[in-house]
Amino acid sequence: PVSVTLLATADGPLAHTTRVTLTRGSDRIALENVIAQNFSDVRTWSFAFNLDAPDVWHEEVGAVIRAKLLPQGGHYAARNARYDWLTLNHFADMSAGDTGVTLSNADCYFMQLGNSTxxxxxxxxxxxxxxVGGQVDGPNLGIPSQGGDSRFTQRFALQAHGAFDSAAAMRFALEHQNPLVAHAISGGAAYPPDAFSLLTLSDPNVLLWALKPADDGVAQGVIARVWNLAATAANCTLAAPVAAITAAQRVSHIETPIADAPTVGGALSIALAGNQLxxxxxxxxxATAPTATPSSTASPTSTDGTPAPTTPTTTPRAPGCDATATATSTVQATTTTPALAPAITTTPSTTATPKAKVYLPIVRCARATTDAGNNTVNDAQALC
Incomplete structure (x- = not known):
């Protein structure tokens, strides 16, 4: 088969189903959780990894940051800061040296690191x-009992890798959260059979972050936002294989003109500082009929092996980032009281030779309580 999905159904600690999907030729483990019960307390999922001295990077709003204090080489202030719930956007990554795991997150907003308070x-x-949800600051703040809702879909994906690479982690998350959609079309010249992209970027560390008509109408141009996910400066070229870029203008993120931008040979030359948008x-x-296959695709392309009329080009990754760990993923529901759901263990049918063994986590619902100071405390320990 192209893919296999295992379904786990549990009545506790909250009624939910978990689907674990493995795809041939892909090292992605996809998880889809559907909670079918209202709740009023604080709940979390838990992903535990067999890594010593873990180093965590995660996407904040417009930045990929290191979850350590400033004196330890991280990005969190050593005082006047709150540490119990960190922002979780597209991904969080936990690594140790040349081994790690990227967690792609499609639906949740915050995460707790270890036993942080x-x-x-x-x-x-x-x-x-x-x-998962809950009033983390006590009963007087937030929306009680999820506003009465009783169905919640929360999706994740896991991928083992070598040394941490910010662009590769983000690309993996975007591929998971924006799956390839195939549809038959007609009219116009045929596109290349292997790959096609409206825009291409010459630097794999620079991602196309947004592409849309201008707010004042498409007659005013097309807006493209790029993000350098490397810590070092980058000089790259943004090109359109089917039509030359005849003019470009640097604008603010709300599309206020800043300055004309240079174009050479129908392509835009871009100079970015490290981590700059x-x-x-x-x-x-x-526009002209497409004749060449682009060497680097700027828009996210799916690499999960899903059949489609065309096969997207795999975006280049840094050396060592394609290593797949021999691993087992276990899905179960548990809490501080006995779990009601049986565990389901799945082993990928196809695994590459691992660079280093990484044990993928036990995924579960955990219950959180508050201490005497009304602080949220996770009273369930992760299984490593």
Whole structure:
């Protein structure tokens, strides 16, 4: 088969189903959780990894940051900060040297790192706990009992890798959360059979972060936002294989003009500082029939092996980032009281030779309580 999905159904600690999907030729483990019960307390999922001295990077709003205090080489202030719930956007990554795991997150907003509290950031416990829901600041703040809702879909994906690579982690998350959609079309010249992209970027560390008509209408151009996910400066070229870029303008993120941008040979030349985001308004010339396959695809492309009329080009990854760990994923429901659901163990049918063995986590619902100071405390320990 192209893929296999295992279904686990549990009545506790919350009624839910978990689907674990493995795809031939892909090292992605996809998890789809559907909770079918209302709840009023604080709940988390738990992903624990067999990693010593873990190093966690995660996406904040417009930045990929290291979850350590500033004196330890991280990005979190050593005082006047809250550490119990960290922002969880597209991904969080936990690594140790040349071994690690990327967690792609499609639906949750916050996570707890290890046994962190409001005043202590735990950077030694190799566990990431995405927040399912609940009033983390007590009964007087937030929306009680999820506003009465009783169905929640929360999706994740896991991928083992070598040394941490910010661009590779983000690309993996985008591929998971924006799956390839195939549809038959007609009219116009045929596109190349192997791959096609409206825009291409010459640097694999620079991602196309947004592409849309200008707010004032497409006659005013197409807006493209790029993000350099490397810590070092980058000089790259943004090109359109089917039509030359005849003019470009650097604009703010709300599309206020800043300055004209240079184009050479129908392509835009971009200079980015490390970790910088830039936005451009592009004007295109007359479209021509596509004749070449782009070497680097700027828009996210799916690599999960899903059958489609065309096969997307795999975006280049840094050396060592394609290593697949021999691993077993276990899905079960548990809490501090006996779990009601049986565990389901799945082993990928196809695994590459691992660079280093990484044990993928036990995924579960965990219950959180509050201490005497009304601080949220996770009273269930992760299984490593």
């Amino acid at each position: 409001p005043t202590t950031l735990d950077t030694t416990t190799p566990r990431i706990a995405p927040l 830039q936005t451009y308004a592009l004007t295109f010339g007359t």
